[in-house]
Amino acid sequence: MSEFLDLDEVQRRILQLRLSSSGIGGVQGPPGTGKSLGMACEALRSVDNGQAPVVIAAFGNKTVDHVVRYARSLHIQAGGTDESFKTIACRAGYTPAISDDLLTIHSNDMLRISRAKLVFSTLHSSWRAAHAVSAERIILDETAQARPEQGFEVLENTTIDLTQNIPVTVVGDDMQARPISPGGNEFGILSRLKRSMPNSVHMLTTSYRLPEPNVDMTSSVFYEGKLDSPPEVRNRRLELRNLPLGLVRQIIDPDEPLTFVDVKGGEVEGWGYQNPSQVQLTHLIVRALRDSGLDTTDPEKLLVLAPQKAQVIETLRTLSADQLAGENVTTVTRSLGSEADVVIFQTVRSNKRGYLGMTGLREVLNVATSRSRRKLIIVGDWSTFADGFGFTESFGLFPSRSRRMADFIERQGSIVEAQPILQ
């Protein structure tokens, strides 16, 4: 197996630590820092070292599949083949939820699972490995949103008769996600581990996704300035042709990776907050992007996000009616793990009190503003955003990190007043 030359210095150091450890340790991976790559490397190296089977489990199917693809690609890169990967890996789980391209390595057959050196599943599907696997190493992803008992499911199903410690790597980012909780006051496995064993959690610090200045905004607002991007990523820019004139051109300007489009009013309270003005504006922007050569229906090219499902549904209806977008219009929560060249983030809330509601939560702001490889367009009410308060049932109102983002955008991004376009 190769030495995984693709890894950067920090990734390599963390990998070595994990491979030489016999206990539990955590990896915090901010957006685009290569969590999945690191996990795949650790799993394959562990197999190389004769420490197998390795169980790799994540909260959601999409993430599991993502790691499987990385592992397969590394295996092939190291001289293996699709066929040889099939002999060492097994993707267990609920068949309809597994990506079509991975069905060849999917099986819930106990015999096949028991023979695999790499067993992939979701936390909830790990029961399929029960009595078939006695793990030598466990790697858990998305542990910021996983509750302890969900992690216990993997322990229950893969550590029967375990008498001594095995390495367990807990991966995730509690700045991007937390468990869904009845009262909102709940912490995932990674946050708990950081509390109990702070020295055992290491952070990846190089983002391979975020261009300049977006990476600096994410870094300063959420990661105490510890995050950086290499020059080739920092300088990555969007390529468009036949750009329109006027304000719309300013909004989609390919040389400006961070744009706030200020649109006042429009907030409607119903079954969830909606903002038709922001839908209308998003429609104009997406059409302009499409006319400038971007395939706006491709989720790799464009993501349209809003925290509130009601807003997502209205945006989806509007855009899909003109065949401008489809499943790439989604909620912020569901976009976790995705990235695209252009991201349009609708903040939805617009009021004089600065009430951002769930838009003001740090996880929502972080995820929504860190999906873009080349350009981020935030559509919202500037004054609500710049003086924003978040809200949770447990903590009530609190000053949102949107304020720090607004400070940053004012200094290093562009702000376009969009009211004239709508009029």
Add this chain to the structure above:
Amino acid sequence: MTSDIALAATCGWKYRLLRIFGVPYKGSFGGLVGIVVHDILARSGGAIHETWQRAPSGSYLTWLSEKTALIKAEVFSEWTEKFEQGSHTIEELFELAERRFDSMLEGISRLMVEKKAPSRFLTELQISNPGTGHEGRLDALAEWDDGRYATIDYKTNTDEAPQSHGYDHYQIVANGMLANYRNNLPEDDFNRNELLILYPGGCYHPHPTPKVQTIVREARDYVLSAVSSASAAAADAIRELSVPKACWICQRPEECGYYRSLEGMHREGTLPSDQEELRRLVWQRRYKVLDYRQISHRWKFMVAANSLEELERLRIVETGYTIQGMDKKGGLAVLSRRGGTRVFLKGDPVQIVALEKGRPILSCMNFRGAIHGVITDGIEVKIGSHNLAEVGRLAGDQSLMAMRSEVDLTKRELQSLDFIQRRASPAVIQMARAFLGVT
């Protein structure tokens, strides 16, 4: 669910072990055979109803065998893929299932001789009565035009006839109460409701005696208090249950003994400190999981408490759907609605309700699944609770409502907590402590 109520009625601890402590249930081979047979029967509602209505008297069994042959083959084919070889082979499973299924058909055909065909024959009908917190899934419900109805329970897990007391009896009475609710009657009004347990080779008519009804209601109160994190109330309720426990025939004396002695030592203050701490940590998580379980039912309570117009305004439900077609290859029901959906996105869990005039919404025929796709004028739904043929038969020409729903995965979470508390090695407990954030 009514199975929980029936379990609690036989023994409060048995219920607690399963639903609160998360002790895993090790099913028997006979039980697995029962699941396969139940699976065939659940899909055979159309075949049973058609035979009942149309077959010449005396040839019910022949008709039933012929009409269910394809369904049986379909179920066997699916089980061939998912069967996990253990001490029994798939051939043994199918042989026993076939034999038991044939015996079940005998019982059903006897019922057909006894009674004229109902006008409706509903299968796998889930009913929720939010007023009493009572919920259950009826194997079948036969309804006649004169207002009579029969609550039917398939007893497929054994070849034996059901007992005249105990679990089977409690369960069908609990289901019968839900059928009464569906007919806008007090839950104890069984005047028009006949209870029928169909078992291999026969049909049993249990009576909803006042005593059994009292036991069921007590057990229901117990279940509701036990899941509401109110452990003190649950502990009181367990002492008041009027059914004597039958520990000498219990399959779980070991697990029960473990938790009973643990709780006893905790109360007496004699539990070693490390175990006391683990107990406390695990109980904190159990309460959390139980809270999660409660929120997974929130939509039902909203539906019970509001008018359809209000529910639609709140986007909890969306009415006006009809079945546009079935994509049999993809296993999808395609539902159309003027203007499409404004509530659902791909991946959302959903409950489709076939609205019936004059009946409580949550007692109408319903189907559970997930949104597979959103189309211009509707939704594609992957139905998990019924096969497509039954969906078409039971909801084909009705006005449908799509309702928001949640998936309850708490059973496995509770099971993992039982593992940490009772079955894990010290090494694993150390990992669990780290997951919990305890040094």
